[in-house]
Amino acid sequence: MALTALKRQPAEQLATDALRDAILTGSVKLGERLTEVELADQFKVSRGTVRLALHQLSSDGLVVLKPYSGWSVITLEPRDMWEIYTMRGGLEATGARLAAEQLDEDGARQLEQAGELLFEGVRNAVGLDEIKRRDFALHRCIVELAKNSRLSHHYRLVEQQVRLFLSTTYSENYKEAVIEHHRPIVEAILSRNPTLAATLSADHCMSEGNRILRASEETDDRT
Amino acid sequence: MALTALKRQPAEQLATDALRDAILTGSVKLGERLTEVELADQFKVSRGTVRLALHQLSSDGLVVLKPYSGWSVITLEPRDMWEIYTMRGGLEATGARLAAEQLDEDGARQLEQAGELLFEGVRNAVGLDEIKRRDFALHRCIVELAKNSRLSHHYRLVEQQVRLFLSTTYSENYKEAVIEHHRPIVEAILSRNPTLAATLSADHCMSEGNRILRASEETDDRT
DNA sequence: TTTTTGCCGATTGTCACCAATCAGTAATAA
DNA sequence: TTATTACTGATTGGTGACAATCGGCAAAAA
Secondary structure, eight states: OOOOOOOOOOHHHHHHHHHHHHHHTTSSOTTOEEOHHHHHHHHTSOHHHHHHHHHHHHHTTSEEEETTTEEEEOOOOHHHHHHHHHHHHHHHHHHHHHHHHHOOHHHHHHHHHHHHHHHHHHHTTOOHHHHHHHHHHHHHHHHHHTOOHHHHHHHHHHHHHHHHHHTTOOOSTTHHHHHHHHHHHHHHHHTTOHHHHHHHHHHHHHHHHHHHHHHHHHHHHHO | OOOOOOOOOOHHHHHHHHHHHHHHTTSSOTTOEEOHHHHHHHHTSOHHHHHHHHHHHHHTTSEEEETTTEEEEOOOOHHHHHHHHHHHHHHHHHHHHHHHHHOOHHHHHHHHHHHHHHHHHHHTTOOHHHHHHHHHHHHHHHHHHTOOHHHHHHHHHHHHHHHHHHTTOOOSTTHHHHHHHHHHHHHHHHTTOHHHHHHHHHHHHHHHHHHHHHHHHHHHHHO
8 A cells, every 4th residue: 555645636727737837937928818718628617717727827917908899918019028038036135045055965855955966967068948947947946045935935936937038038159158157156155144145046037137138038039 | 978987796705805904904804703594684695605605715715614513713823924925026026027027108297206216205295094095095006017917916905915915904104105115016017127126025025024914923922 | 070878798796506525434345 | 442444524626607807899870
């Protein structure tokens, strides 16, 4: 008798996750219109269930509802990118500060591991998607080390929005910068320097934000 | 013809707001159990509507759902207070920094006004509730000056949680400290010093958090 | 032509009913 | 007695039908 507990998922949760995933992977586009009946048909659940899912995602800031009129996936203007990256910077700075203040043996090990995984990936030139994944994982690791569930929650929401336009914005040649951007942050935390860790994190996000903002402006110019 | 647009509110919104208000004012207690049917009866709406409202408040972190079992208002341990005040500090620091960076004539006027309203209230000894209101208003004013809708949104959520245990934690004798705590922050922003504004804001929240944490520990000791 | 009015299809908003699940209790068997 | 099973009430999970609202279009009036 050593069976793993199988977790039932209520349909509302499944629908929410499925739709969220569809939005984040870009299989439903930004600004696309969503109707409750159509989604209900596709997911093979009732409208009420879809409705609940949509409201959840609305709280997460991924879709918006115009009353009695319709749902649609949010759109992202340059202004939104600024907002999102500013938020990310602020939250990560808080996270990095707390992480550095409270770092223990176990946390140090996790952080080193997450960092090394990213750096190793860059050196061995694994796929760009994989690098992105490890990049996100490192940032998330830092935030988790703050041991603040509310911070983690808010950060997850912002991270989602980052993914949202990262799925449209590409960049092959920023790989080299990854190591030099992240290494100092990791080391500041490992050496338990809260102020430095916070400053570096905020700056890193700002420069990332500016880089992506510039990239998207170039794209806009072409059109 | 100069009639103000009357805004119809869907029942879901009304229910959400009413329940939120009931929780924040303490007319439903922390940890109290909530059933969908009972709420539906009281609000004179259907269960589906209440259900939607509860899910919304769940996203806001005010209530929690144990699947197939029941809803209840969240409870707040000392650990939660630490989390909340840490968050608040981080967000306000970000807000204050941005406010100082982008301050314009109009913003400066609003900030001075909000500050003066609070300080004047303290000097003239208006009610404690009124002081709290003006205190919140000043903090909110600063965050709004950052002109970042996402920051405002996240801050509102955290502010709600602050109210949640401020409704149970009292303190008559912190009035004197109010001016000396807030004045420097306001002036740092007015003098457009982002770094100082951020630091002061974070420190202010931390000390507030510690004060309330101590107060609640004393209360716990008595029981 | 221009403005107003009424209509219609699409979509969300609301409701009442039934199903699934949980937690505690009583009945039953060892 | 003790452990297992079956039952029961309460609560959430899910569905289909109906009502309210919106936006655009066509008909009618000016």
